[in-house]
Every structure is written in structure tokens, then in C-alpha cells.
Amino acid sequence: MGHLALVAYERTDGQYTLHYTHWGAADLKMKYRITAETPFGGDDTDSKWAKQLFTELADGLEAEAVDGYLADKDRPSTVVEPKPRATGLTLDEIVADHLDYLHHEAFFVVSTTFEVTAYRTLWFGLQYDSETVDHGETVGNGALATVRWHDGEPVGDGHLQGQFAALKDVVGDMLDKGVFTPSTARQYLKQKLGEWVGKRQELLIPNSAHNPVRPD
DSSP states (O other): OOOOEEEEEEOTTSOEEEEEESSTTGGGTHHHHOOSSOTTOSSOTTOHHHHHHHHHHHTTOOGGGOGGGGOOTTOOOOSBOSSOSEEEEOHHHHHHHTOBTTTOOEEEEEOTTOOEEEEEEEEOOOTTTOSSOOOOOOBTOEEEEEOEEETTEEESHHHHHHHHHHHHHHHHHHHHTTSOOHHHHHHHHHHHHHHHTTTTSOEEBOOTTSOOBOOO
16 A cells, blocks of 8 residues: 555646656655756756756657656666656646546645645535445545645644544534535535635635636
8 A cells, every 4th residue: 555646746737747656645745855956856856857858748759758767677676667648738727637636645745846725625625524424525626735844744743634634524414413514514524624724725626617726
């Protein structure tokens, strides 16, 4: 079992390439492992191939053209898969159509100047919290929340996850008792997250129109 995450790298045209990392969500430390010297993470700070590949991808290189960079069997391993899962995406498309809020524990956005924003994923599915719900979409069904950082450590990350798990348990009970409908249950989750997170950190909630909602 890994700590699955997706990483979106900004291109020079404002779109993004989307990459996968199997361990990158652990403690959100990928925020500090992606640098100009190690664009895909890892311990090799002299990774000329990685820097060149990052530059080419930022300029619009397509995924199928990446294999040539990866042919060297002695190439050092990286934490982020160098070959993108998709290219030419907007952030709205990624959070609505590619991010799995149950299985991806985190999401990282990397600017062209290597400013890295770490988001924790919060899944809205309730089938593990309600006896009347037997299915919940995972892709596009959740929220993204940033966390505060102090001395390189995420502050309050575990507390937020615990709060959200308790909230889902309560909402599941309200569904079972007929107090909430699926629609009002989702709205309540969004409302409470906005109250907890929206005043201190960034909160993104995708919708079907590919316009992430930023609660006031």
C-alpha cells in the first residue's frame, strides 16, 4: 500500500502535465522534494536528463515522446513518474476529471518557477458511513485543502482529516435517518469544510462545470 498522489506541472502556455507518484503523499513531504535540481523528486541532484525532460514538457512535449528520455537503464529513480499520465490539461479538468479523491491522498501543483502547493484530498463518498448508501463516485467527488506549514512540517493536517472523518460519520447517520438527502448531505459537507478551512487555507471543490468552487 502506497501513499498515492498526482502532481500537476505548469507549462509555459498555462496548461499542465499530469504525473503520478506512488509514495508522494506521505506527510505531504513532496512539497519539498520537488525542486529545480530534482524536478521529479529523488536524490540525484545532477539529473541533467530530468531537468531537460522537465523543460521539454513545459514547452509542450507530448507523453508519447518521453520514452527516449527513459531508455537508460542506469537512470536514477525518481519519486514522481517522469512520463506524464496526460498533457495539455487545465487545473479545473484535473481536479474534476482525473483526481481520485478516495485513492489519491494528495495533490501537488508545481509552477514553472518550482513553487509547490500541496493539497490534501477529502473524499465526499459516504458508503462507508451510511447504511443506505452503497456507492460513491471517487473521481471528482471531493475537496482539496491546503495546510499550514511550520519548519517544513504540515500543521493541522491530521486534525483536519480527523474532523472530516467525524463529520462524514455524522452526515451518514443523518442520511440513514432521512434528515439529509444525498444532495443536502453533500452541501452540508461543503458548508462545514468552508467554515473550517476556507478562512485559513485554500479550499477547492470541483463541480460539473469544471470550475472549482472556492467557498467564501
